[in-house]
Amino acid sequence: MSEQKVFDVAVIGAGPGGYIAAIKCAQLGLKVCCIDEWKTDDKAAPGGTCTNVGCIPSKALLVSSGLYEQITTSASKHGISVGEVRLDVPVMMARKNKVVRQTNDGILYLFKKNKVEFFNARGSFVMTTDNGYVLNIGEPVNEKIVARNVIIATGSVPRALPGVPFDEKFILSNTGALSLSEIPKNLGIIGAGVIGLEMGSVWSRLGSKVRILEVAPSLLGMADTAVSKEALKIFTKQGLAMKFGVKVENIEVSDGRVSVTYKDSDGSNQEMWVEKLIVSIGRVPNSATLDAANVGLKLDDRGFVEVDDECRTNLPGVWAIGDVVRGPMLAHKAEEEGVAVAERIIGRKVPVDLNLIPSVIYTEPEIAWIGKNEQQLKAEGIAYKCGQVPFAANGRARAADETEGFVKILADAATDELLGVHIVGACAGELIAQACQALAFRATAEDLALICQAHPSFSEAVKEAALAVNKEALNI
Numbered sequence: 001m002s003e004q005k006v007f008d009v010a011v012i013g014a015g016p017g018g019y020i021a022a023i024k025c026a027q028l029g030l031k032v033c034c035i036d037e038w039k040t041d042d043k044a045a046p047g048g049t050c051t052n053v054g055c056i057p058s059k060a061l062l063v064s065s066g067l068y069e070q071i072t073t074s075a076s077k078h079g080i081s082v083g084e085v086r087l088d089v090p091v092m093m094a095r096k097n098k099v100v101r102q103t104n105d106g107i108l109y110l111f112k113k114n115k116v117e118f119f120n121a122r123g124s125f126v127m128t129t130d131n132g133y134v135l136n137i138g139e140p141v142n143e144k145i146v147a148r149n150v151i152i153a154t155g156s157v158p159r160a161l162p163g164v165p166f167d168e169k170f171i172l173s174n175t176g177a178l179s180l181s182e183i184p185k186n187l188g189i190i191g192a193g194v195i196g197l198e199m200g201s202v203w204s205r206l207g208s209k210v211r212i213l214e215v216a217p218s219l220l221g222m223a224d225t226a227v228s229k230e231a232l233k234i235f236t237k238q239g240l241a242m243k244f245g246v247k248v249e250n251i252e253v254s255d256g257r258v259s260v261t262y263k264d265s266d267g268s269n270q271e272m273w274v275e276k277l278i279v280s281i282g283r284v285p286n287s288a289t290l291d292a293a294n295v296g297l298k299l300d301d302r303g304f305v306e307v308d309d310e311c312r313t314n315l316p317g318v319w320a321i322g323d324v325v326r327g328p329m330l331a332h333k334a335e336e337e338g339v340a341v342a343e344r345i346i347g348r349k350v351p352v353d354l355n356l357i358p359s360v361i362y363t364e365p366e367i368a369w370i371g372k373n374e375q376q377l378k379a380e381g382i383a384y385k386c387g388q389v390p391f392a393a394n395g396r397a398r399a400a401d402e403t404e405g406f407v408k409i410l411a412d413a414a415t416d417e418l419l420g421v422h423i424v425g426a427c428a429g430e431l432i433a434q435a436c437q438a439l440a441f442r443a444t445a446e447d448l449a450l451i452c453q454a455h456p457s458f459s460e461a462v463k464e465a466a467l468a469v470n471k472e473a474l475n476i
């Protein structure tokens with residue numbers, strides 16, 4: 001026991017939740033280590049799903065494919081004609097891989113700078129002792145350590161369809177969908193959620209015929225209905241073919257192609273043949289490798305680590321954050337929880353309000369929201385006012401030829417306090433920052449409407465929608 005290193009905090013997982021938690025703990029003066037098993041090309045690759053096969057590589061490919069689409073379809077509208085445009089997918093992938101590696105290395109640098117000891121191996125619970133929790137650090141480190149506090153940040157993994165494992169050659173999870181070396185002529189996607197839409201956009205822009213099968217009766221059930229209706233109209237115009245209310249029955253790979261048989265919403269039997277199939281039907285918590293039973297850590301029946309509002313598990317000193325616990329599976333939610341837990345370990349009280357976690361879908365146009373949507377307010381019986389302004393009424397949007405979509409703001413009918421902001425359109429992912437600040441400060445629609453915004457800017461559409469809440473819009 002005496003040879004074992006003792007830490008104030010051990011963080012298991014170096015995704016956006018874990019690496020940020022470890023750095024924050026170190027900055028608060030705690031002796032901390034972070035254990036993460038991810039390797040790329042045999043090199044430590046901290047950053048988790050987000051850095052390696054999630055947020056960062058998907059945004060890199062969205063930018064590359066967006067640029068290709070602008071050159072091939074939009075440039076001519078501006079009087080710019082280009083000659084033959086050639087696509088080099090391996091170069092596009094190499095750029096994406098470079099961005100990922102820079103991010104991995106950046107995290108390794110931050111660990112060094114902040115004196116976080118990093119172990120590139122699997123971490124698991126061994127036993128509880130009077131000094132804290134004994135953790136095993138697996139191959140190739142093969143070491144046992146003791147930690148007074150443990151932060152579990154082991155994230156999530158893609159959910160497979162029953163009996164259809166990912167082979168990453170024909171049946172792709174996000175990992176395979178982000179690493180294709182050629183553009184498939186036909187691409188099928190099961191699940192019109194966030195990954196389905198983002199990955200569908202990437203490959204559709206690059207020339208694939210994309211067909212998406214979705215079990216739900218409509219697009220993006222978690223978004224405001226007006227936003228999802230507008231988004232469906234725009235995506236359909238862009239050539240993304242989506243079917244709703246579909247029941248997938250069988251998937252088979254034969255002769256280098258994938259056959260998907262399914263029942264359409266009208267009950268008729270259908271078959272779809274594609275070169276590649278992305279299955280993006282949600283993600284499941286990654287808790288199986290923790291050996292939770294060795295210390296009696298409580299998981300729920302789906303494998304999520306059970307936590308209270310402050311990310312405390314059933315074990316004293318053991319915390320869990322990010323995708324492996326309840327709440328939205330988003331990188332910034334994991335980060336907020338990581339910082340809050342570090343502060344709680346030293347006795348500070350820090351709240352994280354899950355109602356104030358923004359969502360952004362990085363399609364073209366972008367979709368972003370924060371707070372409650374109209375259907376939630378109706379269901380909860382909250383009286384509200386609504387202001388909605390189309391981007392067509394915004395000068396900057398017209399100059400940029402980005403007039404699709406709108407900003408919709410919901411405020412309390414009696415107090416005018418902002419309750420939700422929903423945007424579909426250009427720059428939605430940046431514009432939502434105004435709303436995040438306003439909701440965090442519990443601003444009213446009038447407060448937001450009184451702020452001067454630069455002209456011409458997309459931000460003026462937010463101001464205009466805030467004016468519209470109280471029927472004072474000037475440009476519609």
Ligand code: FAD
Binds near residue numbers: 018053174290322362
């Ligand atoms: P993760 O990032 O999953 O990290 C967990 C880490 O723990 C991994 O490195 C794993 O190897 C390691 N680990 C697990 N078990 C062990 C163990 N026993 N020992 C050692 N290490 C272990 N979110 C956004 O907010 N914005 C986006 O644009 C966005 N885009 C996405 C795109 C895609 C394609 C996908 C799949 C996800 C995207 N997400 C996005 C979601 C985001 O990636 C996750 O919410 C986020 O990564 C969760 O962070 P985390 O720290 O909880 O876990």
Ligand code: NAI
Binds near residue numbers: 195215220280328362
């Ligand atoms: P998702 O939950 O966003 O969407 C899954 C979709 O699949 C849903 O519409 C669901 O109804 C559908 N579905 C489920 N079972 C099905 C079946 N058997 N047949 C057909 N459709 C089925 O999950 P997704 O897209 O896999 O992404 C996982 C998570 O990763 C997201 O929820 C999000 O938290 C995160 N993410 C975030 C991004 C962002 O913030 N921009 C980008 C990508 C992922």
